[in-house]
Amino acid sequence: MEERQPMEKISQNRTLRRLFAYMKPHKKELTIAFIILAFATASSVAGPKIVQIFIDDYLAPRHWDWNAIVVLAALYFGLHLVSVVLTYVQLVSFNKIALWIIQKIRMDVFGKVQSLGLSFYDRTPAGSLVSRITNDTESIKMMFVSVLSTFVQNIVMLIGIFIGMFFLDVKLAAYCLVLVPLILLLMHTYRKLSSRVFHISREKLSRINTKLNESLQGMHIIQAMRQEKRYRASFEQTTGEHYAAGLKQIKLNGLLVRPAVDLLYLLALLLVLSFFGVQSFAGPVEIGVLYAFINYLERFFEPINMMMFRLTEFQQAIVSAERVFGLIDEEELAPTGQGDERPKIVQGRIEFQDVSFSYDGKTDVLKHISFVANPGETVALVGHTGSGKSSIINLQMRFYPVHRGRILIDGVPLERYDDEELRRGIGLVLQDPFLFAGDIKHNIRLHSEDITDEEVERAARFVQADSFIRQLPGGYDEPVGERGATFSSGQRQLLSFARTMARNPKILVLDEATASVDTETEEAIQEALHEMRKGRTTIAIAHRLSTIQDADLILVLHQGEIVERGTHQQLLSQQGLYYRMYLLQQGADKEKVC
Structure with a gap:
């Protein structure tokens, strides 16, 4: 005392x-x-x-x-x-x-x-x-x-x-x-x-x-x-x-x-x-x-x-x-760009080199993660809850600093990109989309003055959102309440898709982007996603394996490690963890799959 x-x-x-x-x-x-x-x-x-x-x-x-x-x-x-x-x-x-x-x-x-x-x-x-x-x-x-x-x-x-x-x-x-x-x-x-x-x-x-x-x-x-x-x-x-x-x-x-x-x-x-x-x-x-x-x-x-x-x-x-x-005085700041260089994301090639990560500094949630996503390719991340899928996306978005291993974009370390270039070059769509109070046009544009009304509507049409927006009394000027509570989960997700596409990113990061969409809407979304992925590098978390069967590379994670990798058919032929997950979701036995 x-x-x-x-x-x-x-x-x-x-x-x-x-x-x-x-x-x-x-x-x-x-x-x-x-x-x-x-x-x-x-x-x-x-x-x-x-x-x-x-x-x-x-x-x-x-x-x-x-x-x-x-x-x-x-x-x-x-x-x-x-x-x-x-x-x-x-x-x-x-x-x-x-x-x-x-x-x-x-x-x-x-x-x-x-x-x-x-x-x-x-x-x-x-x-x-x-x-x-x-x-x-x-x-x-x-x-x-x-x-x-x-x-x-x-x-x-x-x-x-x-x-x-x-x-x-x-x-x-x-x-x-x-x-x-x-x-x-x-x-x-x-x-x-x-x-x-x-x-x-x-x-x-x-x-x-x-x-x-x-x-x-x-x-x-x-x-x-x-x-x-x-x-x-x-x-x-x-x-x-x-x-x-x-x-x-x-x-x-x-x-x-x-x-x-x-x-x-x-x-x-x-x-x-x-x-x-x-x-x-x-x-x-x-x-x-x-x-x-x-x-x-x-x-x-x-x-x-x-x-x-x-x-x-x-x-x-x-x-x-x-x-x-x-x-x-809090010193736990968000990671920012380092160095005087101002590199640009041109192609969107992503490379993880022996990346390990821990939230608390004690227990690793990612262990020696290495893979490459070439421009135009789709890399899907699958695995049980807690396997490390979201942690890979968090590191890719530079929400957390990388202390062990390296993440490269177009051969340049992630930390060398400034915040503006990184956020402009990477489009993020979350499982639970967040809408701000305002109107639909504001939620797609988000105060970006370089995005015109025509580009807002073009992005909405691209992701199949234009039809339901025009049916609203206010159209693109329809008011949006707190967190978009007056819209359905599928409508909120479509608006988040439009928000991402309005910025025309080189890289797409999708965290179970179709989880909140009904089956009929999902088919339209999958078609839009197929168009969105063209010419873009895509990292996608998927729980429903049917949505990522056409991925160029599927990474199967278990307890923070990549235990299997390959295409959909390659992984099924291995009859490992991915195969068992697929059987559970399909509700069929081994003979039926074959």
């Missing part, structure tokens, strides 16, 4: 420095806001001094100089009006800067999320990321919007109040300085104790988002398997843990925020009254000075209370910023 606290302090200080670094581009605006704040504070602090002059110079001695009194009254109300206007202007200025800063932070964290590798997402729940990007950045926003402006304004106000106190009575003001270390000690204690509570609270909130995201994504399975009660109980337990953390936070606030500050105010009031009480024995006490001091004390502790309340939000923001910066 003794080592942990200094590390927490270092971490929080580092986090604060990184947050304040976002303010550098706005130095000019901040300087103007500080100047306005200084004038607003001076106008506010001058008020009690004017009242003190009125009491001691005119009211107490009954000296009714109405001209002077009217001037003092006009000056008092004038300064109050100036203070109100300037306070409004500086508050808007600080909040405007704060909104600029939080926008930049959100863009930084969202941009970083876009660049992270799939290996990071494999081990990080989506709900946790959503919590960091939404809840945590919102907490940081509150720090810049309300906490920072409140602290700056009130610190300047406290300095102005102490200056006013020293103008009234130097000795008493010096006595009141003892309050400063007590207040700082109170704030330090609160930060130290609340840091752990806020960490727990944020972690529990992240778990709530994770469970909520999982439940919403798998709602059809939950309802089909009648798991509502179990998920409700699990969610209730998680929310209960978050409730317990929140209750600790409330108890801490109730003890150290308002009551502790009120106690300090009571001690300060006793100090001032005792000082003037003792002074009254030696001579008369100026009522105006007494009023001004008590007024300053009230004004002094009002900012302290505000800062203590904001300290709760400040501590939440620091914890949230640590989580956000932890995401921004």
Whole structure:
């Protein structure tokens, strides 16, 4: 525990420095806001001094100089009006800067999320990321919007109040300085104790988002398997843990925020009254000075209370910023092109040279994979679940880095291609196609400005999707809901085919592309696939062996290794694993196959 606290302090200080670094581009605006704040504070602090002059110079001695009194009254109300206007202007200025800063932070964290590798997402729940990007950045926003402006304004106000106190009575003001270390000690204690509570609270909130995201994504399975009660109980337990953390936070606030500050105010009031009480024995006490001091004390502790309340939000923001910066600092980036060369994919020849791969660095899911797919050829990958088929595609798409062995495209190592060329040259169609909210035309084009409407329609006709699109009320402008929920599985797959063909790639990567298509549609798709594969290198995962009988090369994988290779007829003649898989799917015995 003794080592942990200094590390927490270092971490929080580092986090604060990184947050304040976002303010550098706005130095000019901040300087103007500080100047306005200084004038607003001076106008506010001058008020009690004017009242003190009125009491001691005119009211107490009954000296009714109405001209002077009217001037003092006009000056008092004038300064109050100036203070109100300037306070409004500086508050808007600080909040405007704060909104600029939080926008930049959100863009930084969202941009970083876009660049992270799939290996990071494999081990990080989506709900946790959503919590960091939404809840945590919102907490940081509150720090810049309300906490920072409140602290700056009130610190300047406290300095102005102490200056006013020293103008009234130097000795008493010096006595009141003892309050400063007590207040700082109170704030330090609160930060130290609340840091752990806020960490727990944020972690529990992240778990709530994770469970909520999982439940919403798998709602059809939950309802089909009648798991509502179990998920409700699990969610209730998680929310209960978050409730317990929140209750600790409330108890801490109730003890150290308002009551502790009120106690300090009571001690300060006793100090001032005792000082003037003792002074009254030696001579008369100026009522105006007494009023001004008590007024300053009230004004002094009002900012302290505000800062203590904001300290709760400040501590939440620091914890949230640590989580956000932890995401921004994540080093598990998606593999990118290396070197200054900019090779182009011209022919589409693919070669795997003794490639082995492991997701966790311990267990190999691919072992010594070697094969060649020449331009225009189709290489099919078959095997039982977990045999390594999808891992080969993941490496081919450079979703994961290759550390053992090499993958070449047109004789050039995969890592030398830049991202733009690699994504343009390789078309990917997944088993579960993903559609974005928008319309059909947008989902086929995906913001590619070089793809015209004519090319969109041509791609749709090519994959047999044009007929069903034109039957829709909006045609190519038909709205698409989240994940394309209003379309059938086959229609979504056809649209993903059109999306791929609109880019005219040299290489096709198909992950069981016909799995979600009915038999009648599959025949049309197979015809389209036959046309798509012409002049293109194709890597295809297949579970239904009937769809890849015309492949130039079939690789049979088992436990991460290629155990058989050849054409459909060659593999059947070997009567090995492929032969047995084929028999199972055909529902026939050996004699019938022969």
